[in-house]
Amino acid sequence: MEATHAHEHGHAHPTGLMRWLTTTNHKDIGTLYLWFSFIMLLTGGVMALLIRAELFQPGLQILEPEVFNSLTTLHGLIMVFGAIMPAFVGFANWQVPMMIGAPDMAFPRMNNWSFWLLPVAAILLIAQFFVPGGAVAGGWTMYAPLFLQGGIANDMTIFAVHILGISSIMGAINIITTILNMRAPGMTLMKMPLFVWTWLITAYLLIAVMPVLAGAVTMLLTDRHFGTHFFNAAGGGDPVMFQHIFWFFGHPEVYIMILPAFGIISQVIPAFARKPLFGYASMVYATASIAILSFIVWAHHMFTVGMPTSAQLFFMYATMLIAVPTGVKVFNWVATMWRGSMTFETPMLFAVGFVALFTIGGFTGLVCAITPVDIQIQDTYYVVAHFHYVLVSGALFAIFAGVYFWLPKWTGRMYDEKLGKLHFWLSAIFFNILFFPMHFLGLAGMQRRVPDYPLQFADWNMVSSIGAFGFGLSQLIFLAVVLKTIRAGAKAADRPWEGADSLEWTHLPSPAPYHSFETPPVLK
Amino acid sequence: MASKSRALAAGALAALMTWGTMAAAWAAESKYNLPTPQSQVAREIYDLHILILWVCVGIFIVVFGTMFYSIWKHRKSVGHQPAHFHENTKLEVLWTLIPFAILVGMAIPSTKTILNMRDASNPDMTVKVTGYQWKWEYEYPAEGIRFLSTLATPREQITNQAAKGEHYLLEVDNPLVVPVGKKVRLLLTANDVIHSWWVPAFGIKQDAIPGYVKDAWFKAENVGVYRGVCAELCGKDHGFMPIVVEVKSQEDYDKWLMAQKAAKAAAVADANKTYTLDELKAAGEKVYQTHCAACHQPDGKGLPPAFPALAGSRIATGDKAAHIDIVMNGKANTAMAAFGKQLSDVELAAVITYERNAFGNATGDVVQPAEIKASRK
Numbered sequence: 001m002e003a004t005h006a007h008e009h010g011h012a013h014p015t016g017l018m019r020w021l022t023t024t025n026h027k028d029i030g031t032l033y034l035w036f037s038f039i040m041l042l043t044g045g046v047m048a049l050l051i052r053a054e055l056f057q058p059g060l061q062i063l064e065p066e067v068f069n070s071l072t073t074l075h076g077l078i079m080v081f082g083a084i085m086p087a088f089v090g091f092a093n094w095q096v097p098m099m100i101g102a103p104d105m106a107f108p109r110m111n112n113w114s115f116w117l118l119p120v121a122a123i124l125l126i127a128q129f130f131v132p133g134g135a136v137a138g139g140w141t142m143y144a145p146l147f148l149q150g151g152i153a154n155d156m157t158i159f160a161v162h163i164l165g166i167s168s169i170m171g172a173i174n175i176i177t178t179i180l181n182m183r184a185p186g187m188t189l190m191k192m193p194l195f196v197w198t199w200l201i202t203a204y205l206l207i208a209v210m211p212v213l214a215g216a217v218t219m220l221l222t223d224r225h226f227g228t229h230f231f232n233a234a235g236g237g238d239p240v241m242f243q244h245i246f247w248f249f250g251h252p253e254v255y256i257m258i259l260p261a262f263g264i265i266s267q268v269i270p271a272f273a274r275k276p277l278f279g280y281a282s283m284v285y286a287t288a289s290i291a292i293l294s295f296i297v298w299a300h301h302m303f304t305v306g307m308p309t310s311a312q313l314f315f316m317y318a319t320m321l322i323a324v325p326t327g328v329k330v331f332n333w334v335a336t337m338w339r340g341s342m343t344f345e346t347p348m349l350f351a352v353g354f355v356a357l358f359t360i361g362g363f364t365g366l367v368c369a370i371t372p373v374d375i376q377i378q379d380t381y382y383v384v385a386h387f388h389y390v391l392v393s394g395a396l397f398a399i400f401a402g403v404y405f406w407l408p409k410w411t412g413r414m415y416d417e418k419l420g421k422l423h424f425w426l427s428a429i430f431f432n433i434l435f436f437p438m439h440f441l442g443l444a445g446m447q448r449r450v451p452d453y454p455l456q457f458a459d460w461n462m463v464s465s466i467g468a469f470g471f472g473l474s475q476l477i478f479l480a481v482v483l484k485t486i487r488a489g490a491k492a493a494d495r496p497w498e499g500a501d502s503l504e505w506t507h508l509p510s511p512a513p514y515h516s517f518e519t520p521p522v523l524k
Numbered sequence: 525m526a527s528k529s530r531a532l533a534a535g536a537l538a539a540l541m542t543w544g545t546m547a548a549a550w551a552a553e554s555k556y557n558l559p560t561p562q563s564q565v566a567r568e569i570y571d572l573h574i575l576i577l578w579v580c581v582g583i584f585i586v587v588f589g590t591m592f593y594s595i596w597k598h599r600k601s602v603g604h605q606p607a608h609f610h611e612n613t614k615l616e617v618l619w620t621l622i623p624f625a626i627l628v629g630m631a632i633p634s635t636k637t638i639l640n641m642r643d644a645s646n647p648d649m650t651v652k653v654t655g656y657q658w659k660w661e662y663e664y665p666a667e668g669i670r671f672l673s674t675l676a677t678p679r680e681q682i683t684n685q686a687a688k689g690e691h692y693l694l695e696v697d698n699p700l701v702v703p704v705g706k707k708v709r710l711l712l713t714a715n716d717v718i719h720s721w722w723v724p725a726f727g728i729k730q731d732a733i734p735g736y737v738k739d740a741w742f743k744a745e746n747v748g749v750y751r752g753v754c755a756e757l758c759g760k761d762h763g764f765m766p767i768v769v770e771v772k773s774q775e776d777y778d779k780w781l782m783a784q785k786a787a788k789a790a791a792v793a794d795a796n797k798t799y800t801l802d803e804l805k806a807a808g809e810k811v812y813q814t815h816c817a818a819c820h821q822p823d824g825k826g827l828p829p830a831f832p833a834l835a836g837s838r839i840a841t842g843d844k845a846a847h848i849d850i851v852m853n854g855k856a857n858t859a860m861a862a863f864g865k866q867l868s869d870v871e872l873a874a875v876i877t878y879e880r881n882a883f884g885n886a887t888g889d890v891v892q893p894a895e896i897k898a899s900r901k
Contacts, residue, residue, distance in 0.1 A: 058692065059684040066760045066830065132829045139757045145734060146717040146759060149859050151830065224857070233735020239718055240733060274600070276610040304720055304755070305731045306712075306738035309642040313635060320627045327623045328616070334591045335615070339607040341600040352595065356588055363580040370576060370630065372569045372637040375729050376558055379720065379755040440556040443573075445724045447755045450763030452682060454693045456555055499606075 021116070024108030025514060026093045027410075032115050033090030034403070038479070040082030040122060041396075045472050047075040052434075052468035054451055055461050068451035069137035070153075074125060076140025077157070080257065081164045082122055084391065087399045088260040089114075089171045092199045094410060096175060098504035098512060099193045101184025101521045106177035107170075114170040117163050124160035128153040139449060141250070144231030144242040147220055154224065158217045165210040172203035172210075179203075184503075186523035190284070193502045194277060197284050198263030201291045205252045205259075208295075213249040216242060240305050247298035255294045257391060259287055261358075261398030262329060265351050267502065268401050269333050272348035273340030274499035279332040286325035286332075293322050303374045312371045319369035323362070330359055345497075346420030350401035353428050354394060361389030364439065379449075382442025388435045393428075400427070400478065407482070408496045409504055412511030413489025419481045426474035433467030559724045562750060562771075563742050566727030568637040576630060583626075641727065644741040647709030651700065655712070655719030655732035655754070656866065657859060658761035658818060662700045669784045672866060673698045674814050675764045679822065682764075694751040697814070699768035702744060703777040709741045716861055717759060723752035723769055731756055744771040759859060761818050795869045795893045801877065804890060808878025811871045816879075819859060824883030831859065835883035844880070844889055848899055851876055864900065869893040 014022055023029060051071050054063045063071070093111070097104055105111050128135035133151025136142075147154055179200045183192070192200075219230040219242070229235025231242045262283075270277045277283065299307060299315040333355050342348070364386040368374050377383060400423070407415050437460035446457045453461065492510040504512060507521045561567035598604045652663040656672075663670040676695040680686035689695070702708045712721055714732040722729040726742035744750070752767040772780060799807075813822060819831035826833035834840045839847050851872060852864030863872065873893045880887040 058688060060682055061684065064827070065763065066827070069757070069760065069762075134830060137759075143718060143757070146757065148857060149717070149759065233733075237735075239735065273598075274606040275608065278610050279612075279616055280610065282611075282616050304729050305733065306736070306740070309638060312638055312642070316634065316638070317631060320631060323627060324620060324623050328620060330587065331619045334587060334594065335612075337591060337594045338598065339594070339604070339609075340598050341604050341606040342595065342598055343600045344595075352591075355591065359584070359587070363584065366580065366630075367573065367576050370572060370634045372565075372634060372641060372727070373573045373576065375641070376569055376573070376724060376727060378729060379722075379757075443558050444555050445559060445753070447722070447753050447763075449757045450753075452693060452763050454691070455688060 022112070024104075024112050026097050026105045026108070026111065026516075027512070027514065029105075029111050029115050030090045030093030030095075031410075033086045033093060033118075036115070036118055036122075037083050037087035037090060037399075040078050040086070041475070043122075043126065044075050044078035044083055045475065047071045047078070049468060049472050051075065052465040055453070056465040057462065058453055058455055058458050060452055063451060065451045066134055066137055069139075069449065070129070070135035072449050073136050073139050074128070077125060077136075077160075078122075079391070080140065080253070081161070082118070082125070084257045084395050084399070085164075085168065086118060088199075088202070088257070088395075089168075089175075091195075091260065091264065091399075091402055091406075092171070092175050094406065095504065096178055096196055096199060097182070098409075098508060098516045099196050099502050100179060100182060100187050101503050101507070101517050101523070102178060102182035103515045103518050105174050106182060107174045110170050111174055114167045114174065117167040121160040121163040121167070124156045124163070128156055131156070141243075141246055142217065142220065143246070144220060144223065144239050145233070148223055148232065155221065158221045161217045162214055165214045168206050168210050172206035175199055175203040176207075184517065184520035184523060190281065191523075193263075194266035194280065194283055194287075195260070195263035198259040198266070198287055201287050202256050202259045205256050205291055205294070209249040209252045209256075212245060213253075216245040216249065219245075240302075243302045243305065244299065247301045248295075250301060251298040252291070252294040254387075254390070255290055257395050258358075259291065261354070261395045262287065264398045264402040264405070265333065265354050267500075268347045268351040268405050269336050269355075271405070271497045271500040272345065272351070273337050273342050275336060275340040277332070278335035278338075279328070282328055283332055286328045289325040290322060293318065293325070297322065300369060300371075300374070303371050304378050316369060316371045320366065323366050323369075326362055330355060330362070345404070345417060346415070346424055347401045347405035347497075349421060349424040350397045350404065353424065354397040354401060357389055357393030357397065357428070357431070361386055361394055364389065377442050379447055380442035381438040381446045381448060384448055385435050385438035385442060388438075392435070393431055397427075400424075403478075403482070405497070405500075406504075407485055408492035409508070409510050409512055411486055411489065412492055412509075413485050414492045414496065415481050415485040415489060419477060419484070423474060423477040423481060426477065427471060430467045430470035430474055434464055434471050435467070437461075437464045437467075561727065562725040562745055562748070563727060564745075565637070565641045565742065566725060568633075568640065569727045572633055572637060575633070579626060579630065644709050644739045646707065647741060648706035649702070650709045650711060651702070652711045652713075653700075653721055653732060655714035655716075655721070655758070655765075657716050657759050657861060658754075658765040659815075660696075660700075660719075660721070660754075660765065660767060661866065662698075667781060667785070669781070669788065671698045671784075672815075673700065673768070675766060677764075679817075691751070693764065694753070694766045694768070696766055696768045699749070699770045701770045701772060701777060701780050703774045704744055704747050704771050706774075707741055707743045709739055711737050711739055713737045715865070716859075718756050719754050719758045719765070720756035721752070721767060722755040723750055723767055725750045725752075726769075729755055744769070747771050747773055764818070791868055791870065795897065798892055798894070799873070799890075801881065801888070801890045804874045804877035805881055807870070808874035808876070809882070811867065811875040812878050812882075815863065815867070816875065824879070824885075834879050835885065837885075840879045840883075841885050841887055844876075844891065845899070847876055847880065848872075848891065848896065852896070852899065869896040869900075872896045 131152050136153045136157040138146040222228040223230050229237035231237045231239050297319045300319045441460050494509050495505040558570050561570045654661040659672050659674040661672050673696045676697045681688045712730050712732040714734045719732040728740050728742045730740035750769045754765045820826045820834050824835040854860045854862035870893045873891045873896050876891045880889045
């Protein structure tokens with residue numbers, strides 16, 4: 001390891017801004033991805049708080065309906081494409097080479113480009129508030145024909161989605177190539193840490209569906225400007241076709257945002273239970289099954305369009321099937337904890353929180369899968385609650401678990417455990433105050449994406465808004481923890497977690513050297 | 525270590541209590557659950573939801589009971605030594621098969637309900653429902669009746685300048701009226717973007733899609749007023765296009781039908797009259813506030829650039845024929861709808877006259893219903 005260090009100093013690296021602009025190092029790029037994602041999390045979060053402020057009481061207080069719609073739309077786009085997805089790519093950049101015993105990613109220059117496309121897309125999205133006609137307001141799903149109305153902001157959205165898609169596809173190619181070609185000798189596929197497995201499968205999903213989304217938005221673009229009528233009924237087009245194409249992308253996208261989270265949780269729980277992951281092989285097969293099933297369930301997002309009864313039945317059965325591999329995962333995590341020797345440092349707290357709360361999101365997903373019940377709750381706050389349990393207490397909690405887990409390896413310093421725990425408990429409590437009441441709102445009849453609501457929904461909306469501000473402010477603790485770790489954290493041991501056993505813990509010092517493995521590690 | 529576990533336990537307890545309180549509140553008042561079903565389909569959905577909810581609660585208790593027991597007992601701080609098992613084929617097969625069996629159990633009643641709710645055959649009557657930005661149109665083809673249904677909540681209540689009424693945002697000027705106990709088939713479509721017609725008490729939510737006619741049905745079991753909303757984001761005033769269904773006894777329904785037909789005959793007679801500027805302006809203001817003010821604003825200043833101002837605009841102060849044309853036929857790829865299909869000759873004449881003589885537009889032009897009729901062709 002000393003040798004790796006000495007070698008590193010032999011290179012002349014640019015410093016300052018140029019270091020970050022020109023970097024081809026997987027760790028630098030991973031760091032860029034993670035900071036970018038955090039900035040987007042705060043941006044999308046501020047939008048969410050504006051939304052919740054407007055919904056604090058019935059009546060229009062601070063936002064015009066059109067601005068409100070822009071905020072819900074951009075909140076969705078920014079959180080999905082700007083916060084959650086890049087965060088996982090950041091993890092992949094940092095962790096995949098270290099976990100498989102590689103020096104770097106397979107295509108370092110492409111890696112740089114995949115990242116630097118993101119700020120461009122982010123500017124295209126955020127700058128929309130300052131263009132004539134206002135920001136895009138048709139929902140993050142961009143449904144035609146509503147999306148055909150609206151000004152230049154909609155075109156900016158289309159271009160942003162194209163750019164994000166290119167970035168994702170390049171990232172996916174890089175990850176697949178790295179995993180398939182750069183594993184250390186002896187690191188067979190079935191020996192890879194589960195995080196690497198989940199990312200391998202996620203990367204294939206990305207390559208399969210991002211072009212589909214690109215196709216859908218390109219058709220929107222030509223409908224808007226070049227006289228085509230793909231989705232315009234007046235010209236012989238089909239508005240429902242947009243939804244089929246969008247959700248053919250959109251459902252695998254849901255798993256793109258959750259499979260890497262499964263991977264992180266599958267690293268964290270065994271480490272803190274001091275016991276190997278239960279059912280490693282079945283975890284891999286369950287991940288693959290979920291990925292395959294994700295291609296045949298898309299129309300459950302559109303049970304109310306009036307598709308044939310046989311189609312409703314097919315998509316209901318297929319969707320229900322997803323509960324089986326997802327259940328296997330949850331059972332395996334619980335079995336990993338069973339008769340372990342557990343400690344509850346912050347990463348483990350977030351992981352346990354993930355398992356419990358994500359599962360609630362899974363249950364409500366099952367409720368939504370039942371077509372007749374979905375007819376009642378589609379496009380209501382019940383669905384909003386459902387996907388935030390999956391994406392916030394699911395994906396985001398896993399991201400927090402992963403950051404706390406690997407921060408010692410990344411920075412060489414320990415985070416403040418007390419503050420970390422405070423961050424977890426405040427997040428978990430406010431999260432439930434924020435989103436649990438939305439189940440009631442949806443069942444009682446409050447539809448999504450409205451700036452104002454009837455009086456019987458006032459109580460829970462107020463509770464929810466209070467939870468939102470608590471949750472939002474709690475995330476500043478996270479920022480403080482990370483900054484404190486970087487500046488003044490105590491020196492971290494090479495393997496600060498007793499039960500962690502993947503290569504980055506057993507074969508690399510903390511902080512990990514600039515080039516992870518210049519000579520492949522020897523595996524037992 | 526002890527303080528850590530106590531904090532953990534306290535936290536878990538607090539979380540459970542929060543859920544417990546919420547669940548109790550949910551059970552106590554129907555306002556936290558689906559509304560009381562008013563049709564057979566809605567009742568089947570209600571029961572399905574309760575069934576699945578309890579199955580989920582059961583699984584949750586078993587799985588997380590196990591997890592929290594493990595968290596309690598298998599901690600390093602209580603000196604528990606880790607076991608080393610990492611697979612158990614029997615167990616893994618079992619917990620794949622049991623959930624599958626539970627799912628089959630759920631799928632059977634769900635399938636029955638789907639088959640029932642999708643069977644719109646042999647209706648007692650048919651109503652055509654058309655979604656517009658941002659209102660609904662109901663047409664009774666067999667009776668030759670057609671009317672628009674728009675939000676009746678006054679603007680002042682929405683902007684917090686007046687106290688909000690009991691049915692705030694859930695009230696309309698002209699509700700859909702149907703007889704009790706009759707199978708009503710709806711044929712749904714939309715004129716501009718996708719809307720979704722949702723009345724929870726009947727368990728009916730069907731998207732209204734331009735270019736498609738989709739069907740759905742309900743049979744109301746009790747006389748009363750039932751409220752719903754547009755469930756699909758359809759632009760600026762998506763939250764302001766509620767649905768009200770008045771279920772009447774057959775007798776009252778017949779009376780209502782007679783009154784509607786009489787009103788229609790009167791309207792036909794009105795279209796042949798000639799009106800003064802003041803009459804048209806007064807009538808036009810009402811039409812404007814109902815159908816135009818959402819975008820062009822009550823003061824005619826609009827919300828540019830998406831919704832242009834009418835005050836001093838080229839259209840509203842320029843050529844009369846061009847003005848009539850844009851109001852009747854709309855403008856492609858904008859939110860400006862074609863009102864020719866929605867409004868009567870009198871309403872169109874009135875609103876155009878109003879627009880040309882309000883907000884400081886002083887053209888003095890009068891548009892008569894006959895001119896509208898002529899431009900329809």
